Each structure stands twice: as C-alpha cells, then as structure tokens.
Amino acid sequence: MTETRLTEKTAGIRDVAARAGVSQTTVSHVLNATPHTRVSEETAARVRVAAEELGYRPNRLARGLRTQASEMIGLLTEEIATTPHAGRIILGAQEEASRHNLTLAIINSELNPDPEVPPVQVQAFLDRQVDGIIYATVYHDEIVAPENLSARPAVLIGARDSSGILPAVLPDERAGAVAVVEMLVARGHRRIAFAASAEDVPATRGRLGGYLEAMAAAGLPTEGLVAEGSSDARGGYTATNALLDAGPTALFCYNDRMAMGAYRAAGECGLSIPGDLSVVGFDDQAPIPESLFPPLTTVALPHYEMGAWAVDALYAVVSGSGERATSFAPTLLPCPLVERESVAAPRA
Amino acid sequence: MTETRLTEKTAGIRDVAARAGVSQTTVSHVLNATPHTRVSEETAARVRVAAEELGYRPNRLARGLRTQASEMIGLLTEEIATTPHAGRIILGAQEEASRHNLTLAIINSELNPDPEVPPVQVQAFLDRQVDGIIYATVYHDEIVAPENLSARPAVLIGARDSSGILPAVLPDERAGAVAVVEMLVARGHRRIAFAASAEDVPATRGRLGGYLEAMAAAGLPTEGLVAEGSSDARGGYTATNALLDAGPTALFCYNDRMAMGAYRAAGECGLSIPGDLSVVGFDDQAPIPESLFPPLTTVALPHYEMGAWAVDALYAVVSGSGERATSFAPTLLPCPLVERESVAAPRA
DNA sequence: CTGAAAGCGCTTACAG
DNA sequence: CTGAAAGCGCTTACAG
Structure with a gap:
C-alpha cells in the first residue's frame, strides 16, 4: 500500500541508452550537446527519440553532485514579513533564475544583530x-x-558591505527624489515642501538629501518647508499640518503612507489635490497610490530589478562569464517616477 | 587566478573518518544516529570531535541522491506579483520547512489558462x-x-482540486464574515450594510454569503443594505454613497480597499467614524488598516498559516508519519477578526 | 560494535 | 564517432 507511488520508476539515462542502443556516455553527450564532441546525426537522432519516448528528464541532483554545481541559488531575506515590497525582490530573483535554468531557494531570517555569529x-x-x-x-x-x-x-541587496568586498545593489533614492523636485519645478512649483521621516535610516537621508540638493540646484528656498513626522500616515498628517502655514503649492512626502496622512490633512483644511496642493509620495507601495483620491504620483523602488540584478551578478561569476567583483562601488538602480493624478501646475 | 576559491576544499565524510580512525560507515551512523545501530560511546565521541574540528557538514546533495529524498519542497505560486499577501504564504511555508529541515524552492507562474498543458x-x-x-x-x-x-x-493553497484528490487549504471567509456581523450585532447594530464586490470570485460569494447568513440568523433585514462596486477604493466610495441613504449604523466592506473608499465617502457626508458610522473591512491588507483614521477593524486572511499548513501536510506524507489524503474536504482555516478603532456602538 | 562494498544517476577525462 | 570506467559524497544492507 505504501509503495503505490514508488513503483512509478522514472526513466534514467541508462534506460535511454539501452533503448537507443548506445552508451550512457553518448546519451549524455547528445542531450547536453557537449562541446568538442561529434556524434553522428543519425545516432543523435536515435538518442533524442528514445529520450522523448521515455519522457526522460535528467536528475539534477545527480548532475549537481557530479559537476559540483547545484545550479541552485539561495536568497536570504531579512525580515521579509515586515517589508511590503520584498515579494517583488523574490519575483525578480526567481524569474531571472529561471531564465538561467537556476532554481531559487528561499530562507527568511530575523534581523541579525550580531554579525559575528x-x-x-x-x-x-x-x-x-x-x-x-x-x-x-x-x-x-x-x-x-x-x-x-x-x-x-x-x-547584497539593499546594503553595502562594510568591507567593500561584496557586490551590492541599492535603490538610487537620492536621484529619485531629485527627479521629483525637477518634475515639480518644471510644472511651475517654487514653494515645494518636504514631509520628512523622523527615522534615521538611509532612505530618509537619501530622499531628504535629494530634495535639498535639487531645491538648491533650482535656486529655491527650503527654510520652513521641511517638517518631520513618524514615517506613517499619522506622521504625514502631523508634518503636513505643520507645513501648510508656509503655503507650499506642492508637498513631497517621504513615503506613500505619509502621503496618505497628507491627503487627510489637506482635506480637513479644505485644500483640494492637486488643485490647491500637489502631493508626491515615495515607494509606490500598493495599494496606496491607486486607492487614493486622486491616485498618487510617487516614485517606485526597483525591487524586481534588484532581485534580477543580484541573480545576474551571481550568474556571471558562477558561469565564469563575468569577472569577479572588480568594482567596490555598489550599483545604484534607478527609482522611476510614476505619475498619476496628484500633481498639477500651481494656481496662478 | 580563477581557482582561488576552488582551493577551499571542504571536509568530506572521508576526512572525518580518517581523522577519527574509523570507517565512513561509522561516521555516518554516529552523525545520523542511525536507529538499531550501536556504536561505543568512546568511538562516537571521537567521531564527533573529528567532525567538529574539521567543521564537517554533510553534503545534502549527495545525501539526497543516495536516499532518494531531496528534502526540498517546491512552492509554485500563481501570480505572486499581483497578490499582496503572497509574501506571507511564502514566509509560513519557509519557516515551517526550516522547522522540518526542509528547503523551500520557489517558482512563480503566470495564470495558467490551460490545465491540460x-x-x-x-x-x-x-x-x-x-x-x-x-x-x-x-x-x-x-x-x-x-x-x-x-x-x-x-x-493546494487557495483552491480545491476538482478531482478532490489533492489536499487543499482555504481561508474560511464565510465564517470570517459571520464573525464580523455577530460582533457588530453584539455592539448593538441592527442596520448593517454590506458593500459588495461586483467581481465574481469565491471570496465575493463567501463574504457576502456570511453576511447574509449572519444577518438572517440575527433576524435582521438586509433589503436596501447591499450595494455593489468594483473591489477597489473607487468601488467602495460608490457603494457607500449608494448605501448611506438607507441609514446604516455600520458598514461592512468586501475588502480594505473598498473600506478606504468608504472612509472618504463618509467623510464627504460629514459622517465621523466610528461615531456616526462603524466600518469594517476584510483582508487586513497592509498598510491600509493602520494608515486609516481611525485604524480599520478588519479580518485577516490566514496566509502564513496556509503556507505552514501546506508544508506540514506534505511533511506528514513524505516522512510517512501521516496517512495519505484520507479526506476529500478541503481544510478551512479561520480568518481572525482584528479589532482596531473603526467600530463603536451606534448612537442611541 | 565496526567496516568493506555497492550504488544513488549522472558527467567526464581517456582510450580507441 | 563511440564507449568503459571512474568518481561526485553520501547511506545502507550485509557480514563479521
């Protein structure tokens, strides 16, 4: 009873060889198209037919053991649960892995405080x-x-290695923030406020830095136009209320959740978006941007792309087609601006 | 140059055996604690020390090949990208897999229209x-x-097999909806409206069905208290506006996105939540519930639990500790009500 | 209590 | 152009 399933013996390379009347060696050569090996087209055809008829699929465990290459890559995510976009990193890595005939294994880890262990x-x-x-x-x-x-x-994804020895890929948050300001300026805005996050994380510095940099480049003032709040809707609400007195025509929020709070604050003050106030978020965190009235213009994080980039980088090394870590500078991937309907030209 | 890495030969079972002065057989027995095999404690200790000193880790590829058990399980997700909670399914599956010393491999697939291929x-x-x-x-x-x-x-997760042959696990959406109505009734509500989704998916039927069932059980009317909309914020806005005339004291929304639209509609009508109108969502879709003012009471989907359940079910079969598919009824996992601040007793 | 030997299913020099 | 044989690193009857 228990072996009902076990009887379904699947065909091995030996079976194919027997059926085609050749050696395992030959089967392996034709199926893998081993370079520098000539097999007569006739024999090759016979092998392919036999393999086809038997539904032969090479056992990749055995193959991996022999070649010392599992063709598997491991993705270790830190606290995937709490980061809303981690799914896209996984997706990007998985699809790129499949493209290279690699399998992606996943393990999630808690925040690891001690790098020594x-x-x-x-x-x-x-x-x-x-x-x-x-x-x-x-x-x-x-x-x-x-x-x-x-x-x-x-x-590494999302972090650079302190020793500078590992390839790393990060979102170019600063450039994303700069692009927002430039777009706003191009639309005619001059009083552009920034609702900053009080958290001290790299994203905070990058986004605020980009805003400040672009404002300066445009010769625009920022005094009184930056306020801090927690990085959630509540913080956005608070920061926006603090900012409205300064009379901004546009408000750039640290993230989409803060933008949600900004919408509410604006609504309470009778300000319509984007008529009276243009609002821009950051993260493109589903389902917020699409769920707001009007839909929120924001900037997307290249999660999918980072996942794919990481697999490619690994593949280059593993397949020998690429050099090993030649550069120490982390790769910065662009954060594309995704325009929806929360931005308009300021009222004349 | 290219073999700098290759020289780091890792210790094999042979090395451990040599160092401990025993056979590979013995090493294997003590490290695996093979049942029905007695090895003197003295020898065993020597083996363990040698393994430890060498930092020996069994090659699981080789082990898998020999035992015909890869100790790997594959998770095939359908359109993970578009489902916001898929990450939690993966997390649940992964953590449960680790608990059983199994590795989780992941592949995402597009919607597959043709089951034949x-x-x-x-x-x-x-x-x-x-x-x-x-x-x-x-x-x-x-x-x-x-x-x-x-x-x-x-x-299967999220679907039952038409042939009824595969174990399946699904969220008990109906029971979740019933619980919402019962909670609302207990708080004193009698005019409870439902903002339904116009989409014809199982979740729609389950949630609406649960609402109807519980309302009937409580002897409460539903005429004029159900309206349909698209299953997003816009649809929630529309449905809510259609429902407000009926003067409900509580509004149960098909999902959190619709609830977002309901908040807006209520706000425009000058209705405060939960003072004038209690609102409940469904999905517990981050970051909506926490980002709303006030935070939304909703019901959570057991994604993590389904992922873990699936791995357990597989483990039971694989390890032989469980019977194979004895029942044909899919397992329904509870959808817990998560109470936040959008529900209050109706105004007297 | 311990070990020699076979074998999991492949690939790959090597020989012819 | 094709094949015999070794071996990847383990586990597991089987024998002693």
Whole structure:
C-alpha cells in the first residue's frame, strides 16, 4: 500500500541508452550537446527519440553532485514579513533564475544583530551546495556581512558591505527624489515642501538629501518647508499640518503612507489635490497610490530589478562569464517616477 | 587566478573518518544516529570531535541522491506579483520547512489558462527531485490541477482540486464574515450594510454569503443594505454613497480597499467614524488598516498559516508519519477578526 | 560494535 | 564517432 507511488520508476539515462542502443556516455553527450564532441546525426537522432519516448528528464541532483554545481541559488531575506515590497525582490530573483535554468531557494531570517555569529540560514544554503547566495536586507545601508557568506559567491541587496568586498545593489533614492523636485519645478512649483521621516535610516537621508540638493540646484528656498513626522500616515498628517502655514503649492512626502496622512490633512483644511496642493509620495507601495483620491504620483523602488540584478551578478561569476567583483562601488538602480493624478501646475 | 576559491576544499565524510580512525560507515551512523545501530560511546565521541574540528557538514546533495529524498519542497505560486499577501504564504511555508529541515524552492507562474498543458514550472521542480509540491493559487476556488503535479505528493493553497484528490487549504471567509456581523450585532447594530464586490470570485460569494447568513440568523433585514462596486477604493466610495441613504449604523466592506473608499465617502457626508458610522473591512491588507483614521477593524486572511499548513501536510506524507489524503474536504482555516478603532456602538 | 562494498544517476577525462 | 570506467559524497544492507 505504501509503495503505490514508488513503483512509478522514472526513466534514467541508462534506460535511454539501452533503448537507443548506445552508451550512457553518448546519451549524455547528445542531450547536453557537449562541446568538442561529434556524434553522428543519425545516432543523435536515435538518442533524442528514445529520450522523448521515455519522457526522460535528467536528475539534477545527480548532475549537481557530479559537476559540483547545484545550479541552485539561495536568497536570504531579512525580515521579509515586515517589508511590503520584498515579494517583488523574490519575483525578480526567481524569474531571472529561471531564465538561467537556476532554481531559487528561499530562507527568511530575523534581523541579525550580531554579525559575528554565522547565521544558520547561510549554513543551510551551504549544506545544499548552492552556487551563490543573495543576502537581501532592506533597512541598513552598510552591514558587516556574516563571514560564512563568503564561502560562496555572494551579493547584497539593499546594503553595502562594510568591507567593500561584496557586490551590492541599492535603490538610487537620492536621484529619485531629485527627479521629483525637477518634475515639480518644471510644472511651475517654487514653494515645494518636504514631509520628512523622523527615522534615521538611509532612505530618509537619501530622499531628504535629494530634495535639498535639487531645491538648491533650482535656486529655491527650503527654510520652513521641511517638517518631520513618524514615517506613517499619522506622521504625514502631523508634518503636513505643520507645513501648510508656509503655503507650499506642492508637498513631497517621504513615503506613500505619509502621503496618505497628507491627503487627510489637506482635506480637513479644505485644500483640494492637486488643485490647491500637489502631493508626491515615495515607494509606490500598493495599494496606496491607486486607492487614493486622486491616485498618487510617487516614485517606485526597483525591487524586481534588484532581485534580477543580484541573480545576474551571481550568474556571471558562477558561469565564469563575468569577472569577479572588480568594482567596490555598489550599483545604484534607478527609482522611476510614476505619475498619476496628484500633481498639477500651481494656481496662478 | 580563477581557482582561488576552488582551493577551499571542504571536509568530506572521508576526512572525518580518517581523522577519527574509523570507517565512513561509522561516521555516518554516529552523525545520523542511525536507529538499531550501536556504536561505543568512546568511538562516537571521537567521531564527533573529528567532525567538529574539521567543521564537517554533510553534503545534502549527495545525501539526497543516495536516499532518494531531496528534502526540498517546491512552492509554485500563481501570480505572486499581483497578490499582496503572497509574501506571507511564502514566509509560513519557509519557516515551517526550516522547522522540518526542509528547503523551500520557489517558482512563480503566470495564470495558467490551460490545465491540460503540464506547466514547465512543475517539471522544473520534478527535475530537482523535490519531495513535494505546493501549488498556491489565490483567485480560484476550484481548479483542475495539472496532471504532472501528482508525480509527487502535492497540496493546494487557495483552491480545491476538482478531482478532490489533492489536499487543499482555504481561508474560511464565510465564517470570517459571520464573525464580523455577530460582533457588530453584539455592539448593538441592527442596520448593517454590506458593500459588495461586483467581481465574481469565491471570496465575493463567501463574504457576502456570511453576511447574509449572519444577518438572517440575527433576524435582521438586509433589503436596501447591499450595494455593489468594483473591489477597489473607487468601488467602495460608490457603494457607500449608494448605501448611506438607507441609514446604516455600520458598514461592512468586501475588502480594505473598498473600506478606504468608504472612509472618504463618509467623510464627504460629514459622517465621523466610528461615531456616526462603524466600518469594517476584510483582508487586513497592509498598510491600509493602520494608515486609516481611525485604524480599520478588519479580518485577516490566514496566509502564513496556509503556507505552514501546506508544508506540514506534505511533511506528514513524505516522512510517512501521516496517512495519505484520507479526506476529500478541503481544510478551512479561520480568518481572525482584528479589532482596531473603526467600530463603536451606534448612537442611541 | 565496526567496516568493506555497492550504488544513488549522472558527467567526464581517456582510450580507441 | 563511440564507449568503459571512474568518481561526485553520501547511506545502507550485509557480514563479521
């Protein structure tokens, strides 16, 4: 009873060889199209037919053991649960992995306070003989990577390695913020306020920095136009109320959640968006932008792209097609502006 | 230059055996604590020390090949990108997998219209010799599972199999909706409206059905208290406006996005929440509930739990500790009510 | 209580 | 152009 399933023996390379009347060697050569190996087209055809008829699928576990390449890459996400967009990192990594015929294994980890202790999660991947490891952290900008990470090629997402030895990819938040201001200025705004986050995380500095930089570049004042709040709707509400006195025509919020609070604050003051006040968010955090009235113009984080980039970077090393970590500067991926309906020219 | 990394040869079971002065067999027995095998404590200790000193980690690829069990399970998600909560399914599955020393591999698939064609994604898992497959779909309630899925133990998340042969786990949306109405009734509400979704998906039927059922059970009227809208903020806005004339004291929305629209509609009519109108959502879709003023009472979907349940179900089969699919009824997991601040007793 | 040997299903020098 | 044989790193009857 228990072996009903076990009887479904699947065909092995041996079966294909027997059916085609050739050796396993030959089967392997034709199916893998081994370079520098000539097999007569006739024989090759026979092998392919046999494989087809038997529904032969190479056992990749066996293959991996022999070639010392599992064709598997491990994605270690830090606190995926709490970061809304982590799913897109996974998606980008997975799709890119499939493109290279790689399989993506996933492990989530809690925030790891002590970099000295090698995470068991990394060890779990190493035990699996993964060809490479992606470590995705979303909160820090610089981390000291767990040392056992380097047992395999590894790349970082969302953080740069303090030793500067690991390739890393990060969102270019500063440039994203600059683009927002430039767009607003192009639309005719001059009094552009910024609702900043009180949290001290890299994103805070990058976005505020980009705003300040672009305002300065445009020769626009910022005094009295920056207020802080918690990085949620409540904080956006508070910051907006503090900012409205300064009479801004546009309000750039640290993130979409704060923008939600800004909408409410504006509504309470009888200000219509974008007629009386243009509002821009950051994160493109579903489902906020689409759910607001009017839909929120914001800037998207390149989560999918970072996931795909990381797999590509690993693939380049693993497949030998790329150099190993030649540069120490992390790669910055653009944060595209996604325009919806919360921005208009200021009232004349 | 290219082999700098390759020289870091990691210790194998052979090295441990040599160092401990025993055979590989013995090493394997003590490290795996093979049942029915007695090894003197003295020898065992020597082995453990040697393994420790060498930092020996068994190669799980090799182990899997030999034991015919990859200890890997594959999670196939359908359109993860578009479903906001899919991340929690992955998290639940991953953590439960780790608990059983299983590794979770992930592949995402597009919506598959034709069940006849065996998805390549399933094949990719089979090639990897996964011990089991989880197929997570979030939109359908009944699907005809791809046939190659049955090459391994498989379980479904979010859909029941039309053949009734695969174990399946689904959220008990109906019970969740019933709980909402009961809570509202207990708080003293009698005119409870429902903002329904115009989409014809299982969730629509389950939630509306639960509402109707509970209202009937409480002997409360529903005529004129149900309106439809698209299942987004805009639809919630529309439906709410249509419903307000009926003078409900509480409004139960199909989902949180519609609730967002309801908040706006209520605000425009000068109705305060929950003072003039209690509002309840469904989905607990971050970041909406926490971002609304006041925070939204809603019901959560058991995504994490379904992911964990699926892995457990697979583990039971794979480890032989459980019977194989004895029941044909899908398992319904509870959708917990999460109370925040959008509900109050109706004004006297 | 311990070990020699076979074998999981492949790939890959090497030989012919 | 094709094949015999070794070996990837383990586990597991089987024997002693």
